[in-house]
Amino acid sequence: MHKLLTDNPGQKVLLLGNEAIARGAIEAGVAFASTYPGTPSSEISLNFFQIARESDLYFEYSTNEKVALEVAAAAANSGVRTMCVMKHVGLNVAADALMTLAYVGVKGGLVVLTADDPLMFSSQNEQDNRFYAKLSGLPMVEPSSVEEAKNLVPYAFDLSEKLQEPVLFRTTTRINHSTGTVTLGPIRERITRGDFKNDPLNLVPVPAVARKLHVRLLKNYDTARGLAEKSEYNFTTGKGPWGIICNGVSYNYVADAIQDLQIEDQVRVLRIGFSHPLPAALIKDFLQGSEKVLMVEEGEPYMEEAVKALAQEEGLTLPIKGKGEGLFSRLYEYNPAQVRQTIARYFGLAYTPATLPDLTDVPQVPQRPPTLCAGCSHRATFYEVRRAAEGMETIFPTDIGCYTLGLLPPLSAADFLICMGSSVGTSGGFSKVTNKKVIAFIGDSTFFHSGIPGLINGVFNNHEFTLVILDNGTTAMTGHQPHPGVDMQQLNLDGYGQVSIEAIVRAIGVPHITVVKPYKVQKSIAAIKEALQFKGVSVIISQETCTLYAKGLKLPQRKAFHVSAKCKDHRECIDTLACPAFYTWEDRVKIDPNLCTGCAVCAQICPENAILPVKSKKSVPA
Amino acid sequence: METKRLIIVAVGGQGNLLASSVLGEAALLAGVPIRMSEIHGMAQRGGVVESALVFGEAHSTIISDGEADVLVGFEPAETLRALNKCNAHTVVITNLAPLMPFTVNIGQGVYPDLDHLQKLIRKKTAKLIAFNAAALAQEAGNVLAVNMVLLGALIQTGVLPLTVDHVKEAMQRKTKKDFLDSNLKAFELGFAAAGQAV
Ligand code: SF4
Numbered sequence: 001m002h003k004l005l006t007d008n009p010g011q012k013v014l015l016l017g018n019e020a021i022a023r024g025a026i027e028a029g030v031a032f033a034s035t036y037p038g039t040p041s042s043e044i045s046l047n048f049f050q051i052a053r054e055s056d057l058y059f060e061y062s063t064n065e066k067v068a069l070e071v072a073a074a075a076a077n078s079g080v081r082t083m084c085v086m087k088h089v090g091l092n093v094a095a096d097a098l099m100t101l102a103y104v105g106v107k108g109g110l111v112v113l114t115a116d117d118p119l120m121f122s123s124q125n126e127q128d129n130r131f132y133a134k135l136s137g138l139p140m141v142e143p144s145s146v147e148e149a150k151n152l153v154p155y156a157f158d159l160s161e162k163l164q165e166p167v168l169f170r171t172t173t174r175i176n177h178s179t180g181t182v183t184l185g186p187i188r189e190r191i192t193r194g195d196f197k198n199d200p201l202n203l204v205p206v207p208a209v210a211r212k213l214h215v216r217l218l219k220n221y222d223t224a225r226g227l228a229e230k231s232e233y234n235f236t237t238g239k240g241p242w243g244i245i246c247n248g249v250s251y252n253y254v255a256d257a258i259q260d261l262q263i264e265d266q267v268r269v270l271r272i273g274f275s276h277p278l279p280a281a282l283i284k285d286f287l288q289g290s291e292k293v294l295m296v297e298e299g300e301p302y303m304e305e306a307v308k309a310l311a312q313e314e315g316l317t318l319p320i321k322g323k324g325e326g327l328f329s330r331l332y333e334y335n336p337a338q339v340r341q342t343i344a345r346y347f348g349l350a351y352t353p354a355t356l357p358d359l360t361d362v363p364q365v366p367q368r369p370p371t372l373c374a375g376c377s378h379r380a381t382f383y384e385v386r387r388a389a390e391g392m393e394t395i396f397p398t399d400i401g402c403y404t405l406g407l408l409p410p411l412s413a414a415d416f417l418i419c420m421g422s423s424v425g426t427s428g429g430f431s432k433v434t435n436k437k438v439i440a441f442i443g444d445s446t447f448f449h450s451g452i453p454g455l456i457n458g459v460f461n462n463h464e465f466t467l468v469i470l471d472n473g474t475t476a477m478t479g480h481q482p483h484p485g486v487d488m489q490q491l492n493l494d495g496y497g498q499v500s501i502e503a504i505v506r507a508i509g510v511p512h513i514t515v516v517k518p519y520k521v522q523k524s525i526a527a528i529k530e531a532l533q534f535k536g537v538s539v540i541i542s543q544e545t546c547t548l549y550a551k552g553l554k555l556p557q558r559k560a561f562h563v564s565a566k567c568k569d570h571r572e573c574i575d576t577l578a579c580p581a582f583y584t585w586e587d588r589v590k591i592d593p594n595l596c597t598g599c600a601v602c603a604q605i606c607p608e609n610a611i612l613p614v615k616s617k618k619s620v621p622a
Numbered sequence: 623m624e625t626k627r628l629i630i631v632a633v634g635g636q637g638n639l640l641a642s643s644v645l646g647e648a649a650l651l652a653g654v655p656i657r658m659s660e661i662h663g664m665a666q667r668g669g670v671v672e673s674a675l676v677f678g679e680a681h682s683t684i685i686s687d688g689e690a691d692v693l694v695g696f697e698p699a700e701t702l703r704a705l706n707k708c709n710a711h712t713v714v715i716t717n718l719a720p721l722m723p724f725t726v727n728i729g730q731g732v733y734p735d736l737d738h739l740q741k742l743i744r745k746k747t748a749k750l751i752a753f754n755a756a757a758l759a760q761e762a763g764n765v766l767a768v769n770m771v772l773l774g775a776l777i778q779t780g781v782l783p784l785t786v787d788h789v790k791e792a793m794q795r796k797t798k799k800d801f802l803d804s805n806l807k808a809f810e811l812g813f814a815a816a817g818q819a820v
Binding site: 012144145146174179180249251335336338355364365366367373402582584 | 667734
């Protein structure tokens, strides 16, 4: 049985934040869940995916976050408890659905989880999604710890059903990827079948209906504020004349700092866990009792601005500070020492920070950036495209996936990126205003997610670019989740369809389509050359299974290669491919047989044909 | 209970997350409050994995610069890179078997000299325990058990409020049955190696 289905209330277990959230949903009786994978939220849905295989929970990987939210909205409007999971930028994609779903509301509980990523450990920006609560008018809750995250999910479901609208559940990476002790609670029964009652005058927001629904949303907002005022997740601790208002993981750093600085008797803390609508009366009351207040919140001054406005309403003039010179930054994530030091400075406490080691005499440690796996087919495709485009001035719009790592030299195959699917759309723009050859890269999952409209646009508006679809049969970057192009039989899963990328591209009417096998170097280069010559939109579909995924599926392995005595040390292989299976030893190029996957790409580019298969290693030829 | 802060740094694939999960389980068995966090962005693609483990009553799950009580490095250059987490009282344990960063292989950057590296760490911290954990893992019959060797060394230092029994019990629960014997052996060898270190 899946460990998150353990029906043993009271048992203490160590869980990753994302597991705790999934467990919270199971305890809340969630019966329907949807997602598009995105770090740091991915393990939540991975657990749902696994649980759905052995229970009546319905779970799907949807094509993108907007579709995921639409699917979820329907389930919740049929009375089924539903969770929709995404990373912070995913909510941008789903925002269109969210804004009006806020008007239309739900019947069964709907919790929309958004995982923010301060410091951008694995994201392209660090937007603060608390503003989506403000923008949509929907309630938002935010846990401070793994333990609390689990308990807050059932709370969010109850809240959603009470208010008959979706509730936003915001985490940050340090919740998702922290581990803590959690006490299991009872599991509420899953009710998987619902009923949809036709009620167009409340559920179809034509202007006349929407005007009425907006009134209801604002009324709900007032009700929600009342609930926030009394919520156990907005609480005050400590005593004394100073005040600190904080949320999320910042609360932990504040709590530790107060202990370390021994100011338990001087400062009160207001921890906000139900952060939209903010509990105005509670905050005003807190301000009344304080001489001086410090705001500790990662990201934007979301609470700070609101708290200052509330002080103004009350005619209070006490100092309230958070972001600013010598205090906190809007950048990146916070840490315990920084919070401790800032509290000490703001309240004028004597404090000597830990002495950091003097590192001036430590030599520069060579970087260890993440790189495409040994044998990754993207490396082969990048190499071939660069060869085919030799002599051309190029722009390489890229997209979001492992292949974004093609940015680094020697592959240097990424020039522009904004968001999922942007490779295709931006290609059209570049092709219209520059004289350079535009060659875009997009992965298979990202193509399904949001690459298709850009391609249609390119064909319709007669743009001129070559789109390379890197089809490796999985959503590799986030942990090999399936997507609509995947053959689910490979995972022993029945009941799925399969959508062909090539058929889509043909149906769109792309005039020049080529399918290449990137491990066949010369053939691929020739085919890509031809596609690059085409005037108009051309598409190259480069098909080869992700090697890491293939390993996981236990597909037959190819023989590893080695560098034979024929090597004349040109270093063509290592210098142009930079495959991590290469290393140098006593000034000779070697291949690590444990890393080599036998893709044979280097063997095909070696001018001396010096790279040969290893004879001894037992393996099945592919 | 005094709070103890441990940082573990490793290269993706070295079994850092399993080591943390064993320590977490051991803490649970010992009734020691434990919180941890990890950054494993693209571990599978050869990046660095860093785990922070906080034992005791603290709320935070991350550890600021200069505030680790113990640093365990699964790879010597990564240990050096994480020196900013240490202070003059920190105990450092490092494997001495290098895993060349790919950047070095393609001629970007120079791998630090291992003797110099040890001298530097020794000078800036309270204690350095350095040995070839890969060789001991091999001796234990499981080249992948570098993590368990280093766990043994870590427990030997006595910095953490965990006993050998707690950790062994946690290993039973968290590691694969087929590898349990070699893992336990690896743990013992690491424990002994740390005992001999000066
Ligand atoms: S996970 Fe797959 S797609 Fe990603 S770098 Fe590795 S082989 Fe390439």
